[in-house]
Amino acid sequence: MNKQLLFVKRPVGAADASTWSLETNPIPEITDGQMLVRQHYVSLDPAMRGWMNEGKSYIEPMELGSVMRSGSVGEVVAVKNLPGFEVGDFVSGGGGVQQYAVTDGKGWFKADPAFAPLPTYLGTLGMTGMTAYFGILEVGKLKEGDVVVVSGAAGAVGSVVGQIAKIKGCTVIGIAGGPEKCKYLIDELGFDHAIDYKNEDVRVRLKETCPKGLDVYFDNVGVPILDYALGRLRRNARIVICGAISQYNNKTAVKGPSNYLSLLVNRATMQGMVVFDWADRYQEAAQVMGGWLATGKLKSREAVYEGIENFPQTFNRLFSGDKTGKLVLKVLED
Ligand SMILES: NC(=O)c1ccc[n+]([C@@H]2O[C@H](COP(=O)([O-])OP(=O)(O)OC[C@H]3O[C@@H](n4cnc5c(N)ncnc54)[C@H](OP(=O)(O)O)[C@@H]3O)[C@@H](O)[C@H]2O)c1
Structure with a gap:
């Protein structure tokens, strides 16, 4: 089954538990040109608060009833005719706050857990x-x-x-x-x-x-x-x-x-x-920053919390400041 966090109410002021609804649905099937990602971590970002508002911005506002938009990183568990991706690959993209994501791979990139822990691909080596x-x-x-x-x-x-x-x-x-x-x-x-x-x-x-x-x-x-x-x-x-x-x-x-x-x-x-606006140069930046990480010139810190059901209180840490480094939530369950 796939636990998904749906965005159900536009907040006025700070978001709270009533902003979202946690639902459990069957893991979706994939069709040609798609892959299924078992998500390990999702990214929590201040920008999410802006995406909840109605009205024009640099990106479409989220629709009520949709899966909460977010960056994510996880493992490919099924692929159908999608060149460049294989079962077992670790990938990062916009999978949303849910345990399984289906994608055509556009905007997704490979993550290497042997080089850096997966949460780093949502932070220093990510957006x-x-x-x-x-x-x-x-x-x-x-x-x-x-x-x-x-x-x-x-x-x-x-x-x-x-x-x-x-x-x-x-x-x-x-x-x-x-x-x-x-x-x-x-x-x-x-x-x-x-x-x-x-x-x-x-x-x-x-x-x-x-x-x-x-x-x-x-x-x-x-x-x-x-x-x-x-x-x-x-x-x-x-x-x-x-x-x-x-x-x-x-x-x-x-x-x-x-x-x-x-x-x-x-x-x-x-x-x-x-x-x-720099999406076509992410690879170049990731290479330079990866080099700095490998030589210890750059340090990366992630604040990792656990449990998709804890999303609302974890999200509010962005505003209370009760965390240091990149805020990440583990949604993978053993
Ligand atoms: N333009 C873009 O493309 C782009 C992309 C990514 C992020 N951003 C923006 O970059 C900023 C940082 O994002 P992030 O992901 O790195 O978040 P973050 O800094 O990891 O987390 C937010 C931090 O903001 C501080 N804060 C909260 N309320 C505050 C207030 N009223 N006054 C001063 N500081 C406050 C808190 O730290 P303290 O404990 O120090 O208060 C909190 O830890 C955000 O404004 C985000 O929207 C923009």
């Missing part, structure tokens, strides 16, 4: 790693010697952004919630400074940690931290608008930055990004 790589290098136009500030720094995207910037010879300041996460940034990831936005004055700490200002601000969280970063721009600074998690559960309109004239004064740019 969030790609976001960090193209976001900081292409949109952030990173240069050696830059002063880089990243928010959501102990999360899936932010932790990789900061490490790439260190590899490229930059000074890195990470902003995260709580002393433990800040210690992790400095002791384990090698960041130069960490700011605990839950217990410290971010404006004051930014002044202390980047006295001459910043060249790149990688924004994962939105205001008010975005406004404080805007107040510290150097000439020709780049701001990468990757996400704004502080706004995703809003019941009122999204709040934007008020300090935007700093862009004018400093001849700076602020640019939004969507990782899917």
Whole structure:
């Protein structure tokens, strides 16, 4: 049987248990040109909250009654005339929050559990790693010697952004919630400074940690931290608008930055990004990042929880911050 998490109610504000319904259905049959994937892990991402809203975005909103959309990684257990895939392959793609997924393989890639644990293919070697790589290098136009500030720094995207910037010879300041996460940034990831936005004055700490200002601000969280970063721009600074998690559960309109004239004064740019625009270059990025992982230059951390029935409370960890690294749920049952 196939346990599936269906999206049944559009939330107003934060999602809760009533947003989804767990159902058990027969494992689907495959037809020509398809494969059946027994899923091991699904990815939990802040973007999921946006997909639950009605209205135009960079991707179609989810339909009520559909399987909750998500990235996933698992093992191929049946294939019918689908060149490139065989029974026993490990693969990652958009399988949704369910134990078995049927796919034609479009957008799926192979994962090698001998090289990295499967959850890493949802994080550093998956969508969030790609976001960090193209976001900081292409949109952030990173240069050696830059002063880089990243928010959501102990999360899936932010932790990789900061490490790439260190590899490229930059000074890195990470902003995260709580002393433990800040210690992790400095002791384990090698960041130069960490700011605990839950217990410290971010404006004051930014002044202390980047006295001459910043060249790149990688924004994962939105205001008010975005406004404080805007107040510290150097000439020709780049701001990468990757996400704004502080706004995703809003019941009122999204709040934007008020300090935007700093862009004018400093001849700076602020640019939004969507990782899917680099899909044709994922292979290249995965190779580079795989090399860094193999040599220990890049560290990957996943927060793995268990049980498809625990999806709702696990999802809310993204917003409470009660996890470090990439949030993943094991849906495979022994
Ligand atoms: N544009 C794209 O293509 C793209 C792709 C992937 C992700 N994203 C975006 O990138 C951002 C990070 O995603 P992720 O997958 O790496 O998530 P994540 O950072 O692993 O998890 C979310 C983190 O956000 C922090 N947070 C929650 N509420 C906050 C608030 N009100 N203010 C400040 N921080 C808050 C929490 O950490 P603390 O404990 O530090 O608060 C939490 O751990 C999200 O905004 C996401 O939507 C964009």
